[in-house]
Amino acid sequence: MPTMVVLDSSGSMTTEDAGGQSRSDAAKEAANQFIDELSGTLDLGLVTYGGNTGETPEEYEAGCQEVTVVQGPTNGQAAQLKDHIEGLEPRGYTPIGESLRQAAAELPDGEAGTIVLVSDGIATCTPPPVCEVAEELADQGADLVINTVGFNVDEAAREELECIANAGNGTYADARDADTLVEELKRAVTRQAVGYDSEVELLNGGDTEETPVAIPEDVELFRAELPALDGPDAQSTMYWSIPVANYERLQVTTTYIDPVTIGFGKEYLAVNNKLGYIDGNMHNCHRGLTGDYIMDTNLARPLVASVESGVVGTECDVDELILTVERGEEYRWDEELPVEIVIKRLPHADVSGLPEGDQEREVPSLDPAVVDMWEQVNGGSWFSNAVELTPGEGVEAEIVQGENHYYKIPMATGQQMRGYAEMIENTSTEDAGVTDSLGVAVYSPTRQSASVDLWTDVPLREDEGQNFEAPVPLTYLNMFQPEGGFGSTSRANSVFTLEGDYYLVVHYSDASGSGTVDASQMQSAPVRYRLVADAYGDAQSGPVFDEISSESSAENTSESSSAAASPTDTDTEQTAASSEENSGISPMIMGTIVALIIAFAIFVAWMVLKGRKKQ
Incomplete structure (x- = not known):
């Protein structure tokens, strides 16, 4: 969220009542600390007023124009801001109205923005009244918020600063020294929730099962807009056709693109995935009876439904x-x-x-005290721009209600995810309520999730965190039950199947059950949290997949159907034998037997003819 800080450097800031310092020195200390802590996480700009003129009547007109725009909201320019602040010499008038106007002019057009005004007294450059200026600016941009901080102010100044905040859709707070001022500055920085960010291709499906939209063989990800319903009790359906090769299985995951909401919905969302083929009528070719549903009212975190096909060529010959x-x-x-x-x-x-598969083991908790460093980052806003975590290093980020922050960590066979998360600072002016929720969810490289089993609630108390870990080490055999059927004994276990990037999604919301609110249209104060994760254990060799195209021939029948039918046998010969038991004699073996029978028949016939000639 672009933020402009407006800092008072008028003559009254020389007063020595800020915890053993002048107001000016305390404000400099607080502003520098504020900049250091938020550098890299916020587009920050600075406006100061006062400093170059006196307070005589002759200097009034010039003093009321004494406003300096140091820079507009940018990221990574901390040194320039701090250099200007260090050079401030407090003197002159208090042109608050003009300062607000110039700060607002630096915010990007058409975007949400925040102004944080720090002042120790009332405006001395009026008319117009500064409350009217704030109201005028707020009317120009509905997404503008003006927050104010009174620094050792008297009652008249407090009333004026409260009026500015109310007119500017913001809040007012008091500060008395450098420590309280930096805290109030951080609380005053509010922003809107940031949501979906992706540029994948839009590929809507067909209206009927006879007219599906073809998905090219090289497409692994696309976007769609499921049609609106005719009524709340109605249903809509889209269809796509996917080319497949013999002995392939498909895994398809649909992810609802949430518009960053706060709350626990009163209305259900239901999305059902199915895979099948047409042979006169539609026939199922997926594991389970009904495919896989999204069926939820907790609409804030990413909701997914993942469905898998049977083995093409054996269970579905298409x-x-x-x-x-x-x-x-x-x-x-x-x-x-x-x-x-x-x-x-x-x-x-x-x-x-x-x-x-399904092998549980003891995993030592990840101790945050031994983390090498905590890097301040902006969490990713979707799977496509997830921030990669470095094992042994943690991240710190600020999140507002309704947001999901996306991270990823590479996982190999034999490794087990573990992590730690904690809230370290609540910058809201109110304590977190009992229905506020900060949590971490885990998703596979193909976005599979078992959110009930893989959701970690983080205490909303500072410096009190929560460890979490995957239920089992990663192996392809977590996908299959020990007896050779499909699916692990636990849905959460089956998520840890494929090697690649696993996603951790941090979410902050109010789950009060009062309905959902679009968080992209409201300002709220951030919560700061820490997150660290790694892949515990040594990496082992993973499965070796065949390269099979849609033109694959039947010569691969024996070895391909074996693993598809019973992949839990770890020896290749055992796997082939298991396939014979489950699926019958393979075509290759059957062909060999037939050839032997024919050869034997020819040999018998030759012997009979030879005996007749001797007679």
Whole structure:
């Protein structure tokens, strides 16, 4: 959020009543600390007033124009701001109105912005009254917020600064020394929640199962707008066709693109994924009876539904599958529903030597006291711009209600995710309520999630954190039950299957159940948190996938169907034997047997003919 600080450097700032310092020295100390702490996390600008004229009547006109714009809101210019602040010499008048006007002019047109005014007295350059100036500026831009901080002010100045804040859709706070001033400066920096940021292709589906929209073979991610419903009890459906090869399985995940909301919804969102094929009628080709649903009222964190197909060529003998995405329930029923869809192709894999699935082990907690460093970052706003975490190093970030911050960490076979999160500062003017929630959710490289099992609540008390870890080490065999069927004994375990980047999503919201509010249209004070994570354990060799195209021939039948049917056998020969038990004799073996029978028949016939000739 672009922020302009307006700092008083008028003659009254020389008063020595700020904790053993002059108001000016205390303000300099607080401003420098504020800049140091927020540098790199905020587009910050500075306006100062006073400093170059006296307070005689002859200097009034010049003094009321004594406003200095040091810089507009930018990131990474801390040295320039601090140099100007250090050189301030307090003297002159208090042109608050003109300072507000010039600060507002530096904010980007058409965007939300914040002005933080620090003053120790009333405006001495009027008319117009400064409250009218604040109201005028707020009317020009509905997303402008003016917060004020009174620095050892008397009652008249407090009333004026409160009036400015009220007119500017902001809040007022008192400060008495450098420490309280820096705290109030941080509290006064508010912003709107930042949401979805992606530029993937829009590819809406067809209206009927007979007219699906074809998805090119190289497309792994696309965006869609599910149609609005005719009524809250209605349903809409889109269809896509996906080319497939023999012995592949598809994993498809639909992610609802949330418009950054606060609250716990009263209305349900339902999105159902299905995979199938047409043979006269539509036939299912997915694991489970009904595909996979998003069905939730907690609309704030990322909601996903992931469905997997059966094995192509054995369970579904087709060259394309139909992806069906159904939308229902009353949530935003009269609007289009934005989603992103991930397609992951899983060909036959050699799973010999892989660690077994569903294996629990003791994982030592991650001690934040031994973290090498805490880097101040802006958390990513979507999977596409997730911030990569470095093992052994932590991050600090500020989050406002309604936001999701996205991070990622690479994971290999045999490794187990662990992490630690804590709230370290609540900059709100109010304490966190009992319904406020800060949490961490985990998603796979294909955005699979078991949010109930993989959601960590973080205490909203400063310096009291929460450790978390994955339930099992990562292995491809977490995808399969020990007896050879599909799916782990735990849905959370089955998330830790594929090697790649795993996502941690930090979310802050009010789950009071009073309904949802669009957080992108409101200002709120940030909460600062810390997050650290790593992949515990040594990396091991993962599965080796075949390179199979849609033109693959039947010569791969034996080895491909073996792992698809029973991938938990870690020895290649055992896997092939398991396939014979589960799926019958393979075509290659059957062909060998037939050839032997024919050869034996020819040999018998030759022997019979030879015997007749001797007679």
